[in-house]
Amino acid sequence: MTTREEFATLHGKWALVTGAGRGIGRAIALELARAGACVVCNDIDPRTATETAALIHLEGHTAMPYTADVSDRHAVQRMVDDVVAATGRLDVLVNNAGVEPSASILEMDEETWDHTLAVNLKAVFLTSQAVGRVMKAQGGGAIVNISSIAGVRNPLALRAAYCASKAGIYGFTKECAREFAAYNIRVNCVCPGVIVTPMTEAARRNPAIMERWRREIPVGRLGTPEEVARVVRFLASDEASYVTGQAYFVDGGKAMH
Numbered sequence: 001m002t003t004r005e006e007f008a009t010l011h012g013k014w015a016l017v018t019g020a021g022r023g024i025g026r027a028i029a030l031e032l033a034r035a036g037a038c039v040v041c042n043d044i045d046p047r048t049a050t051e052t053a054a055l056i057h058l059e060g061h062t063a064m065p066y067t068a069d070v071s072d073r074h075a076v077q078r079m080v081d082d083v084v085a086a087t088g089r090l091d092v093l094v095n096n097a098g099v100e101p102s103a104s105i106l107e108m109d110e111e112t113w114d115h116t117l118a119v120n121l122k123a124v125f126l127t128s129q130a131v132g133r134v135m136k137a138q139g140g141g142a143i144v145n146i147s148s149i150a151g152v153r154n155p156l157a158l159r160a161a162y163c164a165s166k167a168g169i170y171g172f173t174k175e176c177a178r179e180f181a182a183y184n185i186r187v188n189c190v191c192p193g194v195i196v197t198p199m200t201e202a203a204r205r206n207p208a209i210m211e212r213w214r215r216e217i218p219v220g221r222l223g224t225p226e227e228v229a230r231v232v233r234f235l236a237s238d239e240a241s242y243v244t245g246q247a248y249f250v251d252g253g254k255a256m257h
């Protein structure tokens with residue numbers, strides 16, 4: 001008989017986390033490893049991907065760094081082929097890699113728009129397709145996409161491309177969940193609010209922005225990467241066996257306005 005603890009853990013599962021070199025991605029990689037998963041730590045930066053894998057090894061768990069640009073179709077297919085050749089399976093995919101360039105719509109150049117949409121949205125399609133084929137063949141899996149409250153509820157000033165890409169993830173997640181349900185693959189997304197990571201570092205140095213955030217966030221503080229990672233771990237585990245096509249807000253209540 002399966003115990004509740006067995007549902008909650010990821011023992012024996014292989015997980016791929018994109019953008020795992022720092023911030024929320026690193027916290028997710030560590031959280032999944034602590035729950036028993038073996039984790040492939042992807043990042044575009046080989047140094048940080050290796051650092052995250054080393055942190056997981058230090059805690060006595062299994063991890064593998066993998067450098068790849070997730071917006072590059074060939075690089076994604078090569079990564080998935082290499083991982084499956086080494087592990088034999090992929091049970092969990094977390095699409096976390098993201099960029100957040102700042103520009104007004106009137107000033108934004110086409111390259112900025114294209115790069116943001118490629119890394120934040122096209123990559124989610126590319127990895128879901130490549131990993132989805134593996135999961136279908138092996139009989140199931142779980143995908144968790146990192147969107148943002150900025151795409152769904154609270155647009156972020158001077159981040160039109162970012163907001164559009166994160167709204168795209170929200171829509172893609174739902175249709176992906178509908179299509180992949182037939183293959184026993186669950187697909188959900190997490191919408192973080194303001195989280196303490198390198199991505200929000202510049203804004204956090206601005207006292208006026210910090211003051212506004214404290215007023216706007218009902219719990220009165222910013223979130224930590226670990227608080228996002230715990231929700232991702234739940235959605236990746238069999239504890240969430242009847243949850244698919246959903247968006248979970250991890251935002252201290254900010255997006256309920």
Ligand code: NAP
Nearest residue numbers: 019021023024044045069070097098148192194195197199
């Ligand atoms: P972060 O600190 O900037 O980390 C993002 C990671 O993704 C970096 O290690 C980055 O590598 C990597 N990356 C960028 N482009 C990549 C590519 N093409 N291929 C592979 N890896 C790539 O950001 P974060 O704050 O942890 O955010 C993680 C995710 O949460 C993002 O999708 C972000 O949009 C979302 N999110 C964050 C917040 C927040 O408040 N922090 C709120 C809502 C949603 P480099 O450092 O080398 O560029």
